[in-house]
Amino acid sequence: MRNALLGRALIGLFIVSGFAGLIYQSIWSHYLGLVLGHAAYAQTLVLGIFMGGMALGAWLASRRSTGWRNLILAYGIIELIIGVVGLVFHPLFVGYVDFSQQTVLPALSSPGLAHAYQWISGALLMVPQSVLLGMTFPILSAGYLRLAPNRAGEVLGGLYFSNSLGAAFGALATAFLLLPALGMPGTMMTAGILNIVVGIGAWVVWKLVTADPVPASSGETTSELPSEPSAELPRLAKVVLVASFVTGSTSFIYEIGWVRLLNQALGTTIHSFELMLAAFILGLAFGGWWVRRKAASIKDAIRYAAYAQVFMGLAALVSVVALAKSFHWVGWLMQSLARTDSGYTLFSGGSAIVSLLVMFPAAFFAGMTLPLFTLALLRNGGGEQQIGRVYAANTLGAIVGVLAMVHLLIPLMGVRLSLILAALADAALGLYLMRYVSPGVRTLGYALAGLATLAFTAFATIWGKHDPRVLAAGVFRTARAVVADGVQVPYLRDGKTATITASVGGDGTINISTNGKPDASLAPTLKQKPTGDEITMIMAGALPLVMHPDPKEVAVIGWGSGLTTHTLLGSPLPERVDTIEIEKGMYDGARVFGDRVKRAYEDPRSKLHVDDARTYFSMGNRKFDVIVSEPSNPWVSGVASLFTEEFYSFMRGHLKPGGMVVQWVQAYELNDELLATMVAALLEVFPDSELYVTNGGDLLILARTAEAVAPNWAALTVPDLSQELPRVGLGSPEQFALRRVGGPALLRNFVRTARAQPHSDFYPVVSLNAPRSRFKGETATSLLSIIDNGVPISEMLEKRVEVPAQLSQYDVHSRFAQSKRTALAIRESLLNGGANVEEYGDDPSLLPQTMSLLRQSESRVKDSEVLLWTRLVASVSQGSLSQLVSSEQQGVWSDPAWISRDEQPQAVLDVLDALDATADRDAGRMYASAMKVLDYPDEVVSVFLKEQMFIQAMVGALASGHPDRALALDKDRGGRVMISSRFNYAHAFLNTWATTLQQSPGQKD
Template sequence: MPQPPRRLGAALLLLFIASGFAGLVYQSLWSHYLGLTLGHAAYAQTLVLSIFMGGMAFGAWLAGQRTVRWRRLLLAYAIAEGAIGLFGLAFHPLFLGYSALSQGAVLPLLGDGVLARLYPWVSGALLILPACVLLGATFPLLSAGYLRAAPADDGRVLGGLYFANGLGAAIGALGATFVLLPAFGMPGAMATAGVVNLLVAAGAWWVSRWVGEGTLPEAGHGERGAGDGGAAHLGTHTSPRAPGPGGALSRDEGEARSGGSLSRFLLLVAFASGAFSFVYEIGWIRMLNQVLGTTLHSFELMLAAFLLGLAFGGLWVRQRARKIADALLVAGVAQVWMGLMALVSVVLFAGTFDWVGWLMQALSRTPSGYALYSLGSAGIALLVMFPAAFFAGMTLPLFTMALLRAGGGESGIGRIYAANTLGAIAGVLLMVHVLIPLVGVRFGVTLAAVGDTALGFWLLARARTVLPSGRVLRWAAGCVAVLVLSVVLGRPDPRAQAAGVFRSGAPRLHHSAEVVYLRDGKTATVAVVRSGEGNSAAIITNGKSDAALVYDLAQAPRPDELTMVLTGALPLLVHPAPANVGVIGWGSGLSTHTILGSDRVERLETVEIEPAIHEGARLFGSRVARAYEDPRSHVIFDDARTFFAAGRRHYDVIVSEPSNPWVSGVASLFTREFYAFLRSHLAEDGVLVQWLQAYEIDDALVATMLSALLAEFPQAEMYLANDVDLVVVAYPQAVHAPDVARLEGEALRVELARTGLASAEEFALRRMGGTRVLRTFVDAYRAPPHSDFHPTVALRAPGTRFRGETSDTLQNLVDNGMPVLDILGERSPQPADAPILELPSHRFTRAHRGAVRLAAILRGEDAPAAAPGAGSLHAETLLGLSLLGPVRDVADWASAAAAVADATIGHLPAEDLRGVWIEPDWIDADVQPEAVRRLLDLYAAAAARDPAAMRAAADAALGLPDPLPLATQEHALVIAQLGALGEDDTAAVERLHRDYGVAIPSSERYRMVRHLLRVWAAQEARG
């Protein structure tokens, strides 16, 4: 005998919450998986959303056609959930096989044609379609089975199930990104969702036996087609009409019009309502990306906000279902309010820049601050999205109620659900491929809102309850007023859209900045902003500046120019014959322009996913002219994986310069799988040049990306482009010797010279080390190779961006002050007379020229002109304490000497340190206290790069009876360890650490240097 519906309902709602959780885990993970084949998170999200909804529509329709023939619907639901679970468990190995087949056989066979462009979309869709069909079948099966047990509670059943599924989906969206992916990676998260589905299947099977299913609709009262002219009923399970406000039973809507007409009408309305809702979802996400940042975290927070709105709309219907006498009337009102709230959301969006600005300024840049920022982001997303989504969540249960009460039968549940999900697909495609290109994101949302309100009034006109015409007219006038206000007040300041408030905390750019280009592309909103002086401009994607440069070569270069010119120059410097070049990412076009400055390049193909970036960067004019005008330059708007694989392309050089790894989808371009893919498309003597940002990221994440690169490229070198940009040159085989003679061409030489790249010495200055240095860095952080399927960078980089972290350990190895890389044989300092252009945004050039000035000061020579700095002040202090005979204040003298040593010894070769530390002219060493003599010996040995002398002098300094200042003690420890390494005594490095290092606090300058020396020694010991 069936159990009480309340207990049954609680069990089924819990099961459907779990089912919704698993379903959104799948959707989230499928976006990650298919992003690896489509190349951009936005495209992957669009495809997954379309196929997810389309498959569900087909599954819902199919199940709706079968429910009246099946006795045990809950058992059928259990079978569907079980099949989904098995698919989840099998998906990862299935995807690996699909990827290998696609990249290795299918795409090369298809070549460059349309089929190669369509293949990733079609094959990706087919890959997830079976599970989507099964997911779509679950709601009609469960709801119809539930309704058979509780026929009098159609509204409560439907609203409750919509709420349960939506709530579970919101939890799944957050759980996938914030819990499952960090803990288990994509394979483990997918398997977890599969296990959840299997548990749901087991629970549904148990409930099926518990309630004793087995009754079909009575003979003679079965399902009728829409064209039968009569009202179809659920037999003995037909729900009675709920009492209206006055207590009388409402008249069946089906008595007022033909069942077929109402059915077709509701299907059309459900389709349109679903389309408008998903236009909103895409539009809101695109708008809020400019405010919250295009990160994996922000996307899932926005998705959860949308799903929560839908869920609570369903809950409202569940709680009030018995009081709803005219479902079409309530649905019409909900549609009108949905449109109005969507118009209001546009106005709210315009104000979100100030809210996020306040949030950024109020929070500390700490992990807890980022947690609060995420909560604040969720609140902003809810404020913008929840109201309209709430009314959207009401509509589908109300449409289904109206159809059921008109005698639509069990199959009506599936048909309404299918129509709504088909509409969702149409909305996604309409927004991405029609509305955004034609009218932009904001007006796309506005047009959908107008459509929603019109749909609401159409529903009101078809409702059984006739509203007074005066009230309807007042509502219509109110809607027009809200529309006008939305259009007027909802226009955001272009300077706010380009400001990147989520990074800077400034809600808008300075009023002098001019936004000369602003366009909503299919994947991002792109702006070009000209400075107030009009002499420079930046191209900005979703608020994130991707490149900035000056218009006139006579002006000093911007930091980004140093990066882009070096990235373009390095392949020309190291490759003897770079005939065919592939570039990933257009940016400003300056890297492509630089490479084309060489006549040795025969063809250059630049792959860019967003056409608006290419269009906007054209405004940089002559600075990037070759990229646009040179016939060797070819731009392809596609995903690099797909394009490179099509036609079996092979290049002499591949340059990869994507955006920052915290940007959603970009981190997949820094994985072992992607580097293996790039290596397969390089010639045997090819070169990979990888741009890697060191700002808004920490050492550990840089290490895991370098670990991925080194796992596929056995040889690599690191260069510093500016203070915070790294460039890696990787080789599949032997390293090519650089040759500046290859940088031919007058125009190219002029462009290189202004960025400090006119000589071999300037390139050598920027080189930080080779493979051994990079492997030591990776080992120091015990960094596993970054993987497509364990997206550590995408998950952690948004937090490092918020905290404003910088990865500077590799830079500190070069300019810490001691000859670390000299002794390790990885780098040599440039001589004082080397033609080094000092650049404000390049720390190595500043350090080198600063060392030259300090050396001149200590030798009593005329120092090169420069503004007074900390180094000069320390040198003056050191001279003042040293020129009057024996040093009296040893501690002050030692501190000043340590500061000058940091600024000179590691930056100049031994011959340029004579008279400075080697046989110093500025101090009479013979009359000094023992501590001063020991320190002079210590720094002289380090300046001479003499390992034996370094070790002996360091031992003597560390053994002084009176402790030296901490900075000097740390110098002595590092010099002792370097001397030990220079003498191949690796065991002494760890012994020195135990005997002295544990007791000597680590400064920020030397903390990781000391750790890396120990790692290097351990590597040497292992052989």
């Protein structure tokens, strides 16, 4: 009874140990991702080294532990050492990265040598703990068996279950609790502390054991294991070790294959990966639990293991079909759930269920094999050293499986066929073990197993096919399991890091996607209307040509469609354009864009490097005049590390004097706080930065290391560029200026308003929170709203320049271009007494209100209709007042010609004066006239106009150098004026601006 209680204590400690062990595996992936550049590579290395180190540790334990008397004490000491190393890992890693990037990699010009250094040095960071972790299972198992030698199967199964169960919870806790709360350093220290606690607990158990040892005659120590090896043991040991190796290989082929395919259904996020990992480990855990419960009744462990292998192969074949159906399950989830925080929680729960449906059955049988193989050897007199040998063979097989899957099987046959091949290997191994057990007897079970394998293989091959139109759909974003009718998929490839698809829509638009997430779309010819992505990529290439005085050497991070590189090469200024892309399949797939990206492939100045940006830049200490960074979306696992203060510092170190960075970032599927934390990181390194908006949801930040020089607009007049730029609304300096949101002062105030801290490699708030924003469909467009809300905030406070234009210039989709077009259409309507709906472009919603305002203003506005008139004025002025330059304001809001001032009610005159002051950009008048309008009761002046006047008064006060007036206005009237969503952000933004000026009167912004 006493030993049973001590055994339960050991199982409890091993649960905690497993919990800490998976923290290490998960966090090492994040750390190594900063070195290797892609989450897939980091996960591969971590899996390989983690399992390899554990294999070495298990082998060492099998060789040495049999001579140790106090195995439980040895286990405790090992846990203590693991914990101490965990406590110091973070500072060691930071020193390693600095040494690598500043000393080693700059001295290496060969990519092969650089990669070898990274993989070997990265492995060495993990090897000590991995080896020690590998020793824990065999040493604790042997120590526990000495307490309960009559319950070998229960001990082995129980420890395997407890450690795996702890690991499953560790994976979940890392992503959903520890990382958000503590960051990577704190999470790593937490694991270290847990190991130290386990070590102390093991010491306590050892003291209890040695203080009152159980007599040898006790019934508890009567062993079910023979004291001498059987004659069958040598042959059995060889078979078991080979079988353990094979099942270890196939298990991790499954894991990688399942993750790769589920990424395309669930989205490649940190949350989805940890959910999948937990589902896989949970299956292993319950397989061990089954062996623990049934061990006493198992007479032939090899026969049980044989059937487990067959069932594992059959379950893996079924998983191929389940993976094909998973896209439809996720589509149902997306359609059923509200886009809220609770909806995301339910989506995560649904993702866990989908992962379990795919992974759990095969993982369950995989979890049975190791305890059964070990039990078979122990019952044949193999001794406790066999525990470490079996564990070592299994983990060594896992390494081979990981490397073979990533570097051999996926490139050769793709993910689905790799899974089928691994399943056949498991089933074949099970059939062999059946023949090994009963070589002369053809049992019914053997025949049924063989027939089932053939039937299930046919089932998986036929019904498990993955429709390319499903893989291209991006169901985790669109809620559609299949792309629209008429869409073709001419390119599909499983690359080493991701699955790349290129699809062609019914209108000919070509789209390229990574794991179902669209990365770029282009119209097939220049004669067709451009896509929104085209504006972004062309502007990313054109900006540095204009803004840098001599952009000879340019680097582009991310191939995408190749259009950015193509645009840069349309100019003779760059002498070399190096494009760094980590997935070769993206480069190959983008060839479907044809002549649209021709120069990227054919111009001799274009150089492709299939590599990680950090590694490529570090090799030979390369420096550039311009770096254009266009990675994937920051919610994609591993990508957010390209939007951190550390990475921006790294990029700055690889710029020549006067160099600049053009950074793409999304405004869609993101919120203001997450965008602000990335902007804050950029400003820490590049204080002189300015923001541009290209379309409705893509942003470009131009970050300089030197003072701005006069733009070289002549760079855009070369024939190749003059063909392409006007088509996307970038044919003139005015059209570039139109897309400029603001400079450093505006961006710093944006960061302060969001109370954002700079994004850091080691506190991955973006990768942790962006998937939720994506699910909720949030947008980070608040900063854009201050440009076109009707009050010239940026123009008055940050000197943003509005530009005059003709209505015909704005026929492309861009947020500010559409706003300008609407404003010009309103101007035409007010001056000419009518308008054509087509003049309003994509948003004619203000045409009816403009015409109603004209009708209300044909004669004196009746007192009873002033409220309605002010409501109409609010809508029409908010759609035009801040978008028109002074020359365009005449007759519209400056000295309006569409309404006579004679005999108008005083409220109407005061409103016209306030709008006239804003049209003239007269800060003092803006404040004074707006205050007059605010004094009218809500029954006279619309609350919608009052909120506009409130914002106008704050801007007037700030622009005239009186932040105290702005703050007093907010204090006195802020609670009485209704602030709608249109001006809510502007209110907060201006309040922050005023507070900053009040606290630091000499501050530039």
